[in-house]
Amino acid sequence: MSSPLHEQMPWHRRAPGTERGSRRPDPHLDLGKYDPEADLMALNMGPQHPSTHGVFRVKMFLDGEVIIKAVPYPGYLHRGVEKLCEKLTYIQLTPIVDKHDYVAPMTNEQAINVAIEELVGVEVPRRARWLRTILAEMQRIASHLLWLGTFTLDIGGTIGGGASVMMYTFRERELILDCFEALTGGRFHYNTHTVGGNRHDVPSGWDAMVKRAMRTIGARLSEYEAECSDNEIFLMRTRNVGIIDQYLAMELGLTGPNLRASGVDHDLRRDEPFHAYDEIDVGVAVARSGDCYARYQVRMAEIKESVRLVNLLIDGIPTGPIAALRGAKSPIAIKAKSGQVYSAIETPRGELGTYIIGGGDQKGAAAYRLKIRPPSLHAVAALPYALVGHTISDVVTILGSLDPIMGEVDR
Amino acid sequence: MRIPYVTGSGRALWVTFRNFFRRRVTEGIRPQESREKRYKASFALVHNDKGEEACIGCDLCAKICPSAVITVTSAGKRVSPVDGKKRGYCEDFTLDLQACIYCELCVQVCPTDAIVMLRVQEEPGYSREDLVLTMDKLYANGREKPLYWGKGSLLMEMQDPKRSRLSPPEPAEGAS
Ligand code: SF4
Numbered sequence: 001m002s003s004p005l006h007e008q009m010p011w012h013r014r015a016p017g018t019e020r021g022s023r024r025p026d027p028h029l030d031l032g033k034y035d036p037e038a039d040l041m042a043l044n045m046g047p048q049h050p051s052t053h054g055v056f057r058v059k060m061f062l063d064g065e066v067i068i069k070a071v072p073y074p075g076y077l078h079r080g081v082e083k084l085c086e087k088l089t090y091i092q093l094t095p096i097v098d099k100h101d102y103v104a105p106m107t108n109e110q111a112i113n114v115a116i117e118e119l120v121g122v123e124v125p126r127r128a129r130w131l132r133t134i135l136a137e138m139q140r141i142a143s144h145l146l147w148l149g150t151f152t153l154d155i156g157g158t159i160g161g162g163a164s165v166m167m168y169t170f171r172e173r174e175l176i177l178d179c180f181e182a183l184t185g186g187r188f189h190y191n192t193h194t195v196g197g198n199r200h201d202v203p204s205g206w207d208a209m210v211k212r213a214m215r216t217i218g219a220r221l222s223e224y225e226a227e228c229s230d231n232e233i234f235l236m237r238t239r240n241v242g243i244i245d246q247y248l249a250m251e252l253g254l255t256g257p258n259l260r261a262s263g264v265d266h267d268l269r270r271d272e273p274f275h276a277y278d279e280i281d282v283g284v285a286v287a288r289s290g291d292c293y294a295r296y297q298v299r300m301a302e303i304k305e306s307v308r309l310v311n312l313l314i315d316g317i318p319t320g321p322i323a324a325l326r327g328a329k330s331p332i333a334i335k336a337k338s339g340q341v342y343s344a345i346e347t348p349r350g351e352l353g354t355y356i357i358g359g360g361d362q363k364g365a366a367a368y369r370l371k372i373r374p375p376s377l378h379a380v381a382a383l384p385y386a387l388v389g390h391t392i393s394d395v396v397t398i399l400g401s402l403d404p405i406m407g408e409v410d411r
Numbered sequence: 412m413r414i415p416y417v418t419g420s421g422r423a424l425w426v427t428f429r430n431f432f433r434r435r436v437t438e439g440i441r442p443q444e445s446r447e448k449r450y451k452a453s454f455a456l457v458h459n460d461k462g463e464e465a466c467i468g469c470d471l472c473a474k475i476c477p478s479a480v481i482t483v484t485s486a487g488k489r490v491s492p493v494d495g496k497k498r499g500y501c502e503d504f505t506l507d508l509q510a511c512i513y514c515e516l517c518v519q520v521c522p523t524d525a526i527v528m529l530r531v532q533e534e535p536g537y538s539r540e541d542l543v544l545t546m547d548k549l550y551a552n553g554r555e556k557p558l559y560w561g562k563g564s565l566l567m568e569m570q571d572p573k574r575s576r577l578s579p580p581e582p583a584e585g586a587s
């Protein structure tokens with residue numbers, strides 16, 4: 001049983017599209033009832049493992065080299081963001097929520113502001129909605145590029161030099177950060193959204209800069225593919241590894257590329273349009289097999305689609321104001337004495353929802369309760385299922401392919 | 412060895428080879444001057460066009476700061492020696508850079524465009540006190556270091572809901 005030749009394990013490499021519940025690993029496996037002959041070992045990965053994308057611990061029980069049970073322990077990066085958001089006023093929240101998903105801060109800002117706007121009933125001007133859409137798509141490209149780089153690094157680099165793909169994707173991501181810097185002055189924590197619109201209008205020459213960046217990124221995508229999906233070693237490491245079937249993905253509440261890689265055609269950008277997505281056609285990439293390679297395919301297709309959308313949107317930015325309300329002069333400028341709202345937008349990682357109950361401190365200028373629904377938390381919840389049956393060397397592949405950001409998981 | 416390994420590896424190595432001849436991007440640290448116009452790094456207080464300290468000690472920036480790193484002590488109102496009008500003065504102003512999150516909200520709320528940001532970072536210090544910007548340091552920054560493009564009134568104008576211009580108000584090069 002404890003053979004390291006794991007390919008002989010009968011329940012390894014399940015076929016995609018398995019029947020509901022059948023052969024699905026039990027995350028609460030009772031180790032006392034496990035084969036008494038087996039040579040079991042408990043192994044902790046993390047919390048300071050470089051491949052856990054943050055501070056995260058997975059406790060794994062191994063039979064030889066094969067994982068029979070995995071228990072994720074998030075929480076090492078808990079910073080009390082939700083409580084902090086209840087203490088600060090609505091105007092002050094935008095720069096705070098920048099920090100929970102630190103790979104895609106732009107979409108965090110948008111999520112919280114869309115929720116507050118819904119709570120207080122502000123209509124965002126059309127120009128601001130287009131600008132937000134462009135920023136969201138650019139952030140999606142930047143986030144997926146960072147994911148691709150770290151993912152290939154996780155699986156040991158690709159042929160052509162250990163960390164080469166990571167170097168290339170970071171180089172291209174820099175182009176997008178430069179565009180953000182030109183717009184907002186910040187490279188990472190922008191604070192460019194506010195309740196009722198945006199804070200920064202586009203500077204002159206920005207659209208040309210964005211187009212230049214998109215041209216470069218669009219042209220280089222085939223190079224990443226040459227390093228990854230044309231590469232037999234990459235395919236061997238990712239195909240049929242970490243399969244999450246369709247039902248499991250839906251039961252766990254996976255969203256975003258992880259869900260679409262399992263064959264569920266669901267994208268908030270198309271299904272519940274926010275920003276300006278109702279004015280454009282969004283192509284939604286779906287893959288069927290639900291393994292690490294499918295998640296790679298979906299994300300690559302999304303980069304391509306986002307490049308197309310940005311090119312499409314940047315030409316058509318409407319004129320007009322970028323904010324519906326005057327810029328805030330005091331922290332209590334926006335008030336919501338009562339009411340509650342849940343609103344969600346599609347971030348690079350999936351559905352980032354914000355639930356707000358109004359009427360908190362400072363005469364209603366702060367939320368009474370604010371809850372963030374992070375997509376990464378649900379991705380981490382898939383680990384006890386996806387890891388079982390694989391060897392230790394596949395753990396970082398599976399974890400990396402789910403693209404969890406621990407700052408968002410723990411908040 | 413199977414053929415796909417060879418061709419796949421060959422293609423990947425070809426990409427690496429092509430990147431030998433691309434412009435290098437990891438060379439040195441990017442100089443501050445080549446940063447975008449809106450790049451923001453540190454803070455300054457400025458003098459107004461009459462040569463007086465522009466800060467009136469109104470405490471708005473301290474109130475909006477999400478990290479609560481600004482402390483303002485107002486010196487009350489008195490007649491200005493320059494133009495004879497009554498205005499507020501600030502007695503003490505500190506900004507603790509260590510917890511600042513560069514959100515630019517303090518710049519936005521300032522009614523007199525007194526606090527602005529700089530294009531250059533503060534020098535690293537040997538103790539925590541070195542990164543607490545006192546009033547003297549802030550005014551010295553405003554005199555000596557390059558200021559960034561924006562100021563409170565500009566940021567407010569960009570967010571004006573009645574504005575219909577396509578391009579934002581662009582300050583002249585090296586605006587102060
Ligand atoms: S930029 Fe810094 S000092 Fe100014 S309001 Fe934001 S956190 Fe406070």
Ligand code: SF4
Nearest residue numbers: 466467469470472521
């Ligand atoms: S810097 Fe501006 S906002 Fe802050 S106290 Fe002075 S005048 Fe008021």
